[in-house]
Amino acid sequence: MKRSNHPGQVLAYILLGLISILSVFPFYMIFSMGTYKTADLMRGLPLIPSNYFVENVKTALSHNLLGSYANSIMISAAAVVLALITSCGIGYALAKFRFLGKKLFYTLVLIGMMLPTQISVIGYMIEMRTMKLTGTYMSLLCTWIAHPFSAFFMAQFMKTGVPSEMLESARIDGCSEPGILIRIVLPCILPGLATMATLIWLWSWNSYLLPLIAINKPAMYTIPLMVANLAAAYSTDYGAQMCSLALATLPILILFICGSKVFIRGLTAGAIKG
Amino acid sequence: MVSYAIGKKRTLRKVNPWPYIFSAPFLIAFFMFSVYPILFSFQLSAYNWNGISPVRKYVGLKNYIRLFTGDTLFMKALGNSALFVVIIVPLQLVAGVVMAYALFRFEKGRRLFQTMNFLPYITTPVAIGVIFAYMFDWNSGIVNGVLTHLGILKENYAWLHEVWSARMIVILMCLWRCAGYYMTIYLSAMLAVPQEQCEAAEIDGANSRQVFFRIILPSVRNTTVFLMITGLIGCFQLFDEPVQLYSGWSAGVSNVGGPSYSVYTVIWKFYTDAYKANNAIGYASAEAMILFVLIAILSLISFFVSNRKGDEDA
Numbered sequence: 001m002k003r004s005n006h007p008g009q010v011l012a013y014i015l016l017g018l019i020s021i022l023s024v025f026p027f028y029m030i031f032s033m034g035t036y037k038t039a040d041l042m043r044g045l046p047l048i049p050s051n052y053f054v055e056n057v058k059t060a061l062s063h064n065l066l067g068s069y070a071n072s073i074m075i076s077a078a079a080v081v082l083a084l085i086t087s088c089g090i091g092y093a094l095a096k097f098r099f100l101g102k103k104l105f106y107t108l109v110l111i112g113m114m115l116p117t118q119i120s121v122i123g124y125m126i127e128m129r130t131m132k133l134t135g136t137y138m139s140l141l142c143t144w145i146a147h148p149f150s151a152f153f154m155a156q157f158m159k160t161g162v163p164s165e166m167l168e169s170a171r172i173d174g175c176s177e178p179g180i181l182i183r184i185v186l187p188c189i190l191p192g193l194a195t196m197a198t199l200i201w202l203w204s205w206n207s208y209l210l211p212l213i214a215i216n217k218p219a220m221y222t223i224p225l226m227v228a229n230l231a232a233a234y235s236t237d238y239g240a241q242m243c244s245l246a247l248a249t250l251p252i253l254i255l256f257i258c259g260s261k262v263f264i265r266g267l268t269a270g271a272i273k274g
Numbered sequence: 275m276v277s278y279a280i281g282k283k284r285t286l287r288k289v290n291p292w293p294y295i296f297s298a299p300f301l302i303a304f305f306m307f308s309v310y311p312i313l314f315s316f317q318l319s320a321y322n323w324n325g326i327s328p329v330r331k332y333v334g335l336k337n338y339i340r341l342f343t344g345d346t347l348f349m350k351a352l353g354n355s356a357l358f359v360v361i362i363v364p365l366q367l368v369a370g371v372v373m374a375y376a377l378f379r380f381e382k383g384r385r386l387f388q389t390m391n392f393l394p395y396i397t398t399p400v401a402i403g404v405i406f407a408y409m410f411d412w413n414s415g416i417v418n419g420v421l422t423h424l425g426i427l428k429e430n431y432a433w434l435h436e437v438w439s440a441r442m443i444v445i446l447m448c449l450w451r452c453a454g455y456y457m458t459i460y461l462s463a464m465l466a467v468p469q470e471q472c473e474a475a476e477i478d479g480a481n482s483r484q485v486f487f488r489i490i491l492p493s494v495r496n497t498t499v500f501l502m503i504t505g506l507i508g509c510f511q512l513f514d515e516p517v518q519l520y521s522g523w524s525a526g527v528s529n530v531g532g533p534s535y536s537v538y539t540v541i542w543k544f545y546t547d548a549y550k551a552n553n554a555i556g557y558a559s560a561e562a563m564i565l566f567v568l569i570a571i572l573s574l575i576s577f578f579v580s581n582r583k584g585d586e587d588a
Contacts, residue, residue, distance in 0.1 A: 008482070012376040013383075019373065020390040023454060026405045027393065029416065033408075041414070090300040093293035100289075105297055108304065114573040115308055116507050118541055119562045122548055122555055123314030124307065126325070146303035177292040206398045208514045209541070213549055224400040228518060245404060249397050256396050260389045268462040 031250065034243030041238055056243035063233050065244055067219060068226035072205055075137055075222060079144035079204040080197045084154075086145055087196070091154025092181050096167060109155070112148030118209055125213060139214045140222075144204060150196050157192035158185060195266025198259065205252065223248050312566065319560035324553040337560035348561060350535050351543040355565075357441070358539070359509040362448045366505055367498065369449060370456025375486055377457070378464045388461065391454030399451065403518020406447050410434055434519065437536040444537050447515045452508075456501055463497040464490055499580045503573045510569055513541040540565050 033041060035053040093099070094106055128139040162185050170180050186193065208224040215225060227248050234240045256263070319338070322331040341348050373391070377384050394402070409416050410433040421427040433439045467490060475485050516537040520530075530546060531538030540561065548558035 009380065012379070016373065016376055016387050019453075020387055023391045023394050023450070026402075026409065026450075027397075029409070030405055086300040086303060089296040089298075093296040097290065097293035097296075099293040102293070105301070108301070112304055112308060114503060114507065114570065114577075115312065116511050116566070116569055117308075118511050118513070118544075119566045119569075120308060120311035120315055122318060122559050122562060123311030126314065126318075127307075127311055142303075142307045146300050146307060148304070148308075151300055177296075181296070202396055206400075208398075208400050209545065212545075224398045224514070227398060227400045227404065228521070230404070241404075242408075245401055249401050252396055253393055256393070257389055260392070261385065264385065264388055264458065264462075267458060268465050 027246075027249070027253065030242050031246045034239065034246040036239045036242075038237050038239040052239060053243065056240045057247065059234065059237065059240035060244035060247055063226075063230075063244070064218065064221070065226065065247060068221050068223050068248075071137075071220060072223040075140055076201045076204045078137075078141055080200045082141060083144045083147040083150045083200045084193065084197060087147060087150035087154045088181065088186065088193075090151045091158050092185055094151075094155040095158035096162070096164065096185075106155075109148045109151045112146070113152060115148075117143055121210060121213065128214070134214070135216065135220075137220070140204075140207075140210060143210065144200065147200065150200060153196050154189070154192065157189050161192060162188045191262060191266035193266075194259075194262045198256070198263045198266075315559045315562055318556050319563050321556040322554075323556045325548075325555040326553070330556070333556070337557050338564070340557070341560055341564065347535065347538070348540075348543060351531075351538045351540045352564075354441075354536065354538055355510055355512065355540045358444065358448070358512055359506060362445055362509050363502060363505045365445070365449055366452050366456050367501060369453040370460050370501070371491070371494070371498075373453065373457040374460035374464055375490060377461055378490070379482065384461075388454075388458055392458055393454070394451045395455040397451070399514035400518050402447055402451055403515045406443055406515075407434065407519045410439075410443055435533050437533050440519075440532045440536050443519065444512070444516050447519075448509070448512070451515075452505075456505075459501060460494060460497060463494040467493045495580065499576060502576050506572055506576070507569055510565060511541050512539045513545065517542060 032047060032049050034056055035049040035051065037050070037052040037055070040050060040052075090105065090109070094102065094109070124143070125134070125139070128134050128142070133139045133142070166184055166188075167180055170184055175183070205222075206224060208228070211222050211225050212228075215221065218229075221229070227245060230241050230244050234244075318330075320332060320334055322333050322337075323329075377387055408414075410418075412418065412430055412432045412434065415433070417433065418427065418430040422430060431439070433443060471489055472485050475489055480488065516532065516539060519537070520532050531542065544558050544561045544565070547554045547561065
């Protein structure tokens with residue numbers, strides 16, 4: 001399809017360009033506003049960055065921004081590891097074995113994908129209290145151990161991405177099943193793993209309701225909780241507020257931009273066919 | 275677990291334990307942390323309980339009856355959520371599929387567009403609420419600033435204080451956040467469609483609109499179903515963005531639910547009842563159950579309606 005001078009295509013390019021600018025503009029705004037002194041912020045449209053950035057950063061750092069970062073990184077990393085371990089297991093079983101109950105397991109995964117997590121939150125929190133996990137990060141992590149979407153994704157990926165003959169010959173060579181999973185299946189689906197890891201990282205990083213209910217010590221706040229409390233922390237210092245917001249969101253964006261090639265390749269590898 | 279090997283003669287054979295061992299961790303955690311809490315919530319919905327006191331009072335269906343007959347705010351929240359679902363989900367799907375198709379047709383710059391448009395999806399929804407609250411602020415917001423500057427508005431408009439403009443902002447936030455995600459998923463599905471199919475159609479004289487409606491759209495049907503169901507669920511769970519819209523920057527209207535509760539969603543009401551205002555754990559559980567049933571019915575309908583030809587061979 002090479003008709004690059006087609007007027008429709010030019011129009012599509014322009015439209016996409018405009019939409020992309022709209023997508024990125026708010027980020028530019030918060031960054032730009034974060035460089036202003038609050039008093040100057042009210043005088044006009046803060047489109048060009050000003051010179052108060054360092055001061056604002058100092059204010060932001062004094063409110064445990066780094067601590068929240070560390071907390072969020074720790075939780076998201078643990079969530080990714082937990083979710084991937086269980087979903088690779090069941091994904092392998094569903095993709096490459098025939099066994100009694102397979103249909104049932106598959107249906108459970110599909111139903112699980114339709115269960116909204118927020119709905120079970122009351123029962124879940126009381127369960128956590130019974131298990132004496134209230135106020136610990138475990139109460140956030142338990143929701144990630146069984147992540148149906150991830151299980152489904154892994155099953156799809158392994159079904160198409162791993163040739164069954166390879167598994168057969170490994171079995172004949174006497175490789176154990178866990179050995180096959182780790183040494184043959186996982187290396188075959190690295191893009192899928194990377195994509196799923198990114199998604200779980202994002203979902204866990206951004207989740208708000210559960211931490212809001214489960215975490216009550218400011219020292220344990222995750223990034224969304226910290227951001228939500230910014231307004232209270234600097235009720236009048238909008239410059240510092242915007243600067244913290246920029247610091248809380250931008251590093252993740254930059255990380256994503258660096259890894260986007262792998263992430264998009266994983267999605268495109270044909271795993272999501274719903 | 276005793277099983278027959280699936281063979282032509284159904285010979286009794288030693289059962290391979292590995293698939294069960296591999297599935298076990300997931301299934302155990304699934305039952306512990308997803309299924310059990312829902313059943314537990316269901317049980318609690320038949321009680322009057324504040325979550326702390328040792329006494330739970332059994333009230334049967336009274337919580338449900340009160341929700342449907344005595345709680346106008348719940349009905350309002352339910353209506354708001356339904357409204358958001360009805361407006362937002364189709365908008366997201368259309369925006370996603372159209373943008374994806376536009377990108378599908380050229381390779382140059384594809385990744386740049388994809389990455390740029392995915393950025394909102396990465397951003398914490400809480401932060402999006404704060405950003406939009408600022409942008410639509412009555413006094414210092416950039417939207418009013420630009421519109422009055424250009425002479426479109428004569429004086430600043432109180433976007434966040436009017437029922438429909440508040441709803442519009444919530445819709446805009448969801449669209450802004452998710453369009454790029456929908457686009458990315460759609461695009462990956464479109465790239466899996468065999469190129470020859472499109473090229474053959476074009477040689478036969480089909481224009482790009484016909485290719486889109488006759489070939490691309492039917493081929494990505496499964497993706498549409500997937501995105502519709504997840505979008506439906508996500509939209510019914512709307513909470514972070516509207517809450518932040520009314521608690522951050524524009525502290526002047528810091529209230530629950532926005533102007534006359536116009537953006538009060540079911541989850542917001544649920545959170546207020548369970549953890550904020552009155553610790554009505556039993557009552558809030560009933561609210562969650564209603565939402566659960568609603569989502570289950572809608573997901574199942576969309577699943578079966580569009581999956582009649584069932585092509586997964588699991």
